[in-house]
Amino acid sequence: MSDFTEAVLAARRGRRPGRPAGSMARREARWGYAFISPWIIGFVLFWAVPIGASLVFSTLDFQLTDPDATTFAGGSNWERALSDPDTWTALAATFRFTVLFLPLSLVVALGLALLLNSKHLKFTGLFRLLFFMPSMIPLVAGILIWQQVLNPQTGWVNRLIGLTGVDASGSDGIRWFDNPVLVLFAFSFIGLWGIGNSMIVNLAGLQGIPTELYEAAAIDGAGWWRRLRSITLPLLSPVMFYNLVIGSVLILQYFVVPWVLFGASGRPDGASRFLLVHFYQEAFVFGNMGYGAALAWFIFLVVAVFTGLLFGTARYWVHYGTERS
């Protein structure tokens, strides 16, 4: 239903939409609030109040080991957050990985979806299953498997690279977990195992594109690349945008993989000290709740600015409005 019809219908009912009048409407509204009340309570208890409280906590000198000695600290936690070299290491590590993995995962998810949607591919169902399956592997199990398959001496990755003649397994071999750049690739491999969801979402988006468009383009003599650029990508852009936003929110809060592999050590060379690792260590390992709250707000602002920028760019490349079936 278009906005216009909705407006006309609302006018006929003699009221603005969403503002019921009369006892029937009041009854309906009461039931509506009753049904959504669990979420409202949860939102207040577990989102609104804690977010506000975090802001208050960030002005306190509050140690978990000695809560009675809590004092007001003003902006000192914030000053410390911004002058702590670990904060900037963490921000840099997080951004480096984001810049590498976000485009990589988008391209791979799109590529796999295009492959699965290809009319030349046989056994589509089987392949969809195979490419999706790693996403179902519990993350920690997947991390441990990758940790071993990337081990420098006996891991299959280095042995496969060794087949090309490069001495990958030897003492000067490729040490995936000891080099701050290589480790980002190790993180990326693990991340690509979780790509199933965005692949499926892309695939569904591709299947929603009307085939007549491709037929018309084929008659006009457009080749594969041209059809991809002029039909597929624009029509898929809302789906890509969804994947991009969800992906960046997740990646800015990257924690489990670096934590399982390296704990709070930050090895190698600070590359695994992501923002959330830094926050977790300060707040819950060292028990600096006040400083932790300031860092949490810092992360909140980083995520807000980043997603804000994404939404800001959306109107230049995301095509809404054309009919989607």
Next chain:
Amino acid sequence: MTTDATLTDAAVRRKRRALLLSLCTTLGALLLAAVFLMPLGYGAATALKDKDGVSDPNAAILPVSALTFDYEGEERDVYAVPMPDGEVRDLALVEPGRESSVFVDPDDPGAGTVEWEGRWRTLEPVTGLDPQWGNFAEAWNTIDFLRLIGWTLMYALTTMVFTVVSSAVVAYGFARFRFPGRNLLFGLLMATILLPPAVTLVPKYAVFLQMGWVGTYLPLIVPQLFANAFNVFLLRQYFLTIPRELEEAARIDGAGPIRTFLRVIVPQALPALTAVSLFHFFYAWNDFFEPLLYLAGNREIMPIGVGLSYFSGVYSAEPHLILAASILALALPVVIFLVAQRVFIRGIVVTGVDK
């Protein structure tokens, strides 16, 4: 006649080209899938190796060990022996000698011994596939797998019921009732998907600690009673597709909103409820951060993810056991997924495409 012939010729050529393209695409996809899933193969192969086979860089890819043969009450090693006639036979070494040794054919020990001229030390030992199934038993016992699975299932199933029931109720409220501020509240609900949970953790942890809940499952379970944005969204989308006539019929029969919800909506929405349940089950099985935080190192009640990471820290010198434990941990979710993949993939499509 001639035009017909050229037409069929063209058709045949087109068909051949399509076939070739299919073949290439499918083979390419197969290769890609093989690379993508290679670590699983490595994990399975290594989980079945013995400790020596894991650490030796020149070890075979599959779990193998040297073959032996029991001859006259003693274990004899089996070697590949080149015979004078050029044939290589797998023989068990009975009596090693400096320049000549005595062997016996393991396949036919009754035929008597074979004397062989040459230095037995130059011979290659014969290896055979020898999977160490015992690694799984050892991993199972060492990580106390039943206890881990027990707690994981308790956590996953309890919170699954909580979140599905509460999310369905909330989703019904958003799908079917008009009330002031509905769009604003729904927008707020969707915004919580993008909010980083870190910003709520410090006060929540402090309060849970005050209440004595830290070190128990309560901080993980209780919040699930209050619906979850993803689930509400997915269920609402589904509820919107259910024809209103069904509810109106129920209402005419005198059913109130609660009865209508239970009698009409819930049975109609079973596929969506199943999808949401599965999503949550996998989410809970995977959950790492919150159990790590709120269980505060209480190892007696660890769920599988946290338990595995502790295990890998302690047993880092025994990768075969770590991999065996990882495979144990992934077995159940993968099997459930294979059984329920249709419902599951349908659900992902709803969240991603029908924003």
